[in-house]
Amino acid sequence: MSHIQKALEWRYATKQFDSTKKLTEEQLNTILESMRLSASSYGLQPWKFVIVQNPEVREKLKAASWNQPQVTDASHFVVLCVRTDVNEAYVDAYMKKISETRSVPVEQLSGYADMIKGTLGRRTAEQILEWSTHQVYIALGTALLAAAETNIDACPMEGFESSTFDTILDLPAKNLSSRVCIALGFRAESDEMAKAPKVRFDSSDVVIEIA
Ligand SMILES: Cc1cc2nc3c(=O)[nH]c(=O)nc-3n(C[C@H](O)[C@H](O)[C@H](O)COP(=O)(O)O)c2cc1C
Helix, strand or coil, rough: CCCCHHHHHHCCCCEEEECCCCCCCCHHHHHHHHHHHHHHHHCCCCEEEEEEHHHHHHHHHHHHCCCCCCCHHHCEEEEEECCCCCCCHHHHHHHHHHHHCCCCCCHHHHHHHHHHHHHCCCCCHHHHHHHHHHHHHEEEEEEEEHHHHHCEEEEEEEECCHHHHHHCCCEEEECEEEEEEEEEECCCCCCHHHHHCCCCHHHHHHHCCCC
16 A cells, blocks of 8 residues: 555544644644645645634634534644635736746736736636635645644544634735635544444445446
């Protein structure tokens, strides 16, 4: 079995965290970097990752998450947000970043910029938000793999009221909206789910080869 396969077998959506065990700065950074370095359509990175460490704020978030204990008990709790300002100005800012990073004159990127702006132009604001949200989930997947690889437990979480999270975290003022969360830390000995066999359809059920 490959290393990556073993890591994926080891990981599970952790229900009970040992609240006394904390990630080191380096461990946290590995996960945050995995999200920052994730792939996204056109490389637009329409996301921000909000780390919530304030215990009182986490209590409020827990109340808006069907009281799921991971919100308060995990070492770190990160809310993955979608940017609500993916527009022409944002594309221009992205072009500037490419220009600086790769030492290319920004004028040389105008074809690429126009292509992205064309894609945005053909979509409604709602469709852009949905498309951007897809990218946020890629960051979630990358983070889950990075956590598994480095023996950090994680629970991906969608079971929360997004609009309440947005209000608690003042996200609209930051041009953001919450989409999915990741609780990070270390499993409690008592978490029975750690022992439960992984339920997945067989490879033959999910892989189709067109020969
Ligand atoms: C997008 C997403 C949202 C999820 N939301 C929750 C959640 O709110 N609470 C929870 O306990 N598990 C949540 N899960 C965990 C899934 O239930 C879990 O990944 C699935 O049952 C497969 O089990 P495994 O990850 O332990 O292998 C979520 C998973 C994903 C990918």
